[in-house]
Amino acid sequence: MQDQTAAQLPLSALDDTNPTPLYLQLQQTIEEAVRKGNLKPDDALPGERDLAKQLGISRVTVRKAITGLVKRGVLVQRWGSGTFVAHQMRLEQPLSRLSSFTDDMSARGLSSSAVLLSRSIGPASPDELMALGLSPGDLVSRVNRLRLADGIPLAIEHAVVPSRFLPDPSAVKQSLYAVLHEQGCIPVRALQRLHAVLLSAEQAALLKVTPQSPALYIERRSFTNAGEVVEFTSSYYRGDAYDFVAELTLHQPERNLNDDE
Incomplete structure (x- = not known):
């Protein structure tokens, strides 16, 4: 599940030369994948270690990006299961x-x-x-x-x-x-x-x-x-x-x- 989900993420969107902080770039990347339907409700995100390795960034950066998206309701973390795309119900x-x-x-x-x-x-x-x-x-x-x-x-x-x-x-x-x-x-x-x-x-x-x-x-x-x-x-x-x-x-x-x- 994680490999399939990771492949759907446009990982190349991160740019070290971009003045936008990497954690914000990662947030924008994930949100864009959700908007385009590449990530659907209840899809699991790769673990922090896997994402950090694939993107060549620190786990701290990944954690900061995910924490921000959880607070905004884009992602949801389920105890003992991982991080998933949230149902966008308001x-x-x-x-x-x-x-x-x-x-x-x-x-x-x-x-x-x-x-x-x-x-x-x-x-x-x-x-x-x-x-x-x-x-x-x-x-x-x-x-x-x-x-x-x-x-x-x-x-x-x-x-x-x-x-x-x-x-x-x-x-x-x-x-x-x-x-x-x-x-x-x-x-x-x-x-x-x-x-x-x-x-x-x-x-x-x-x-x-x-x-x-x-x-x-x-x-x-x-x-x-x-x-x-x-x-x-x-x-x-x-x-x-x-x-x-x-x-x-x-x-x-x-x-x-x-x-x-």
Whole structure:
């Protein structure tokens, strides 16, 4: 695989007499190969040692070039596997609309899927009691999943739902909201809190990015028409695949009619 990929790279593009630093030349070479389709998503790059030998440059230069491309989302490093061409997926996600991951991907013409990581039923933890407005001893159903679009892992979701709304967590195959709809407890509004985080090695492996990659952590509490909390979900979204968008309006103070007199 590596020999085939290396042969596709226009290695002769590097020029010692060019004032552009060699690591930038290598970045431009790889990006050009990606644009032309000579390197396709999930293609493996040669190892640092092989690239350095073929190009006649140092491994430090190769590492600097690859690190820059990983930060820009052109390449992705998979723990224990190597460096690969990343899927160039970038999604805009409105923060003002309440919808499920499945519906979001469907609206974009993408095929959504989920990998079950764990599911359970048990007494709510102190944090879950507070988030869901439950009493000590109340049971919750927990569903932890990896969410994918067109086979690309985009988010890790951990959903907690009072068991009276979701008595059987195994009923969640694809969309949690679809199951809640069937149970007659439709979320109609939600509160979200979000902040930037760095992914742990375990989280990065699931999302197929390097450890300590940037991500957005979002906590969401969803409510029914009756004001009951039906869902408490915490999610980690890949920072290289999502742009979260919010519409802002300027508050206009009410005018005093006396001001016009």
